[in-house]
Amino acid sequence: MTLVAHTSKDIDLLARLMRAEAVGEGNLGMLMVGNVGINRVITDCLDFPNIRTIQEMIYQTPGGFSGKDSPLFFGHATTLERRLAERAIRGDAFHPATHALWFYAPRPGEECRGFWFNQRNSGRYKGHCFYIPAKDVCPKLY
DSSP: OOOOOHHHHHHHHHHHHHHHHHHGGHHHHHHHHHHHHHHHHOSTTTTTTTSSHHHHTTOOTOOOGGGGGGGGGGOOHHHHHHHHHHHHHTOOOTTTTTSSSSSEEOOOOOOSHHHHHHHHEEEEEEEEEEEEEOTTTTTTGG
16 A cells, blocks of 8 residues: 555655655654655645645745755665655654654754744654644644
């Protein structure tokens, strides 16, 4: 079972985004970035009402991922990175990114904010803070 329709190109794009955003966070950190991306495709709320594909999610303007402009985004995804992307597409979700639509990296030594763009912090994994919408605002995530 998969959460969103996808092609081989979509798997590659998601894998490259996951690498660009979180390669330093290891496999689990990259999976959590994948969770956030897939959540943006399956939901129909807040900043993501017209995002229906992985490609639209990655290249959303404004509001897309900054990783798409990183040198780490360019080049081919590895077999491992593609497998991680496939897991995210299948719905392998990990707390605190399970229902998250946003994340950011605070400055070194800085704690996660309780709220970011009016969304509640669901937790931190290594260098990323994750943020979730309320259930009644984005019910498709829950």
